[in-house]
Amino acid sequence: MNTHSFKTQLPKLGHAPLIYAHRGAMAYCPQNTLPAFALAWAMGVDGIELDVQCSKDGVPLVFHDDTLEALTDGAGRTRDHDWAYLAQLDAGSHFSAEFKDCRIPTLEAVLRARPFGTFVNIELKTELPFDNEPNASTRDNRPVLMPEPLSATEIEARRIAQRTADCVQAVAQDVPDLLEHLIITSFHPAAIEAFHVLMPSVAIGHLFSRSTQFSTSPMMSKTPNLTLHLDVNDVSQADIEQAHAEGKHVNCWTVNEIEDAQRLIDWHVDGILTNYPDIMMALLKER
Numbered sequence: 001m002n003t004h005s006f007k008t009q010l011p012k013l014g015h016a017p018l019i020y021a022h023r024g025a026m027a028y029c030p031q032n033t034l035p036a037f038a039l040a041w042a043m044g045v046d047g048i049e050l051d052v053q054c055s056k057d058g059v060p061l062v063f064h065d066d067t068l069e070a071l072t073d074g075a076g077r078t079r080d081h082d083w084a085y086l087a088q089l090d091a092g093s094h095f096s097a098e099f100k101d102c103r104i105p106t107l108e109a110v111l112r113a114r115p116f117g118t119f120v121n122i123e124l125k126t127e128l129p130f131d132n133e134p135n136a137s138t139r140d141n142r143p144v145l146m147p148e149p150l151s152a153t154e155i156e157a158r159r160i161a162q163r164t165a166d167c168v169q170a171v172a173q174d175v176p177d178l179l180e181h182l183i184i185t186s187f188h189p190a191a192i193e194a195f196h197v198l199m200p201s202v203a204i205g206h207l208f209s210r211s212t213q214f215s216t217s218p219m220m221s222k223t224p225n226l227t228l229h230l231d232v233n234d235v236s237q238a239d240i241e242q243a244h245a246e247g248k249h250v251n252c253w254t255v256n257e258i259e260d261a262q263r264l265i266d267w268h269v270d271g272i273l274t275n276y277p278d279i280m281m282a283l284l285k286e287r
Contacts (some may be wrong), residue, residue, distance in 0.1 A: 062105045206228060
């Protein structure tokens with residue numbers, strides 16, 4: 001990678017951790033909706049975290065679940081529906097009647113609403129194998145772009161990466177600081193590697209279900225702008241120290257207990273993803 005072209009402006013290692021609102025301020029509003037993000041921004045967060053998947057007709061939308069029933073009045077797999085159907089669903093009543101008019105937002109809508117200078121952590125949601133299973137991208141350290149024919153894994157990875165990159169690039173034409181405040185993450189190496197090929201100047205992050213996995217990941221050595229996203233219930237001080245020794249930032253999810261946050265701050269974690277951004281920001285101010 002040409003580090004001269006690297007855009008994302010991550011703070012120096014050892015800096016006070018950034019506070020990211022996990023799916024927005026989801027303790028107070030329906031997750032992954034514009035009201036949840038607006039409240040988080042009003043609270044003064046450093047950034048938001050959100051989930052992106054594509055509709056059947058290829059629109060990048062902000063929604064976590066593979067299926068619609070739990071969070072909307074729709075039914076079936078999210079990816080099996082066109083955007084026209086998804087756009088009219090009630091995405092707020094599951095949380096409270098107050099939010100009955102909430103809709104699933106597009107990624108573009110959220111990026112355009114973002115206040116200047118705030119970070120956006122985009123998690124790419126796919127149906128690929130998780131990080132502890134074989135996948136076509138990392139097996140034998142093969143590059144993500146390879147001769148045809150492509151496997152189903154590579155096809156899906158390219159699709160979500162391409163659609164997300166297209167959206168980001170379009171918005172960045174009008175929002176000059178966007179690329180400086182963007183992190184693209186996934187549990188799936190194939191997806192983040194595909195995005196890295198398309199936009200190597202943007203920071204990418206690997207989500208790990210077990211912190212012990214990051215030290216053996218081939219992405220550690222071949223991806224200079226890699227950040228590590230580790231489970232608060234699994235991370236250790238040694239993990240953070242090892243990552244920092246290799247020049248990698250560490251963000252932890254999902255941090256909702258004050259005791260956990262205090263421990264991570266003492267360990268010099270770089271980012272905290274939380275459902276309660278107001279509480280975590282108040283804690284930082286007290287220290």
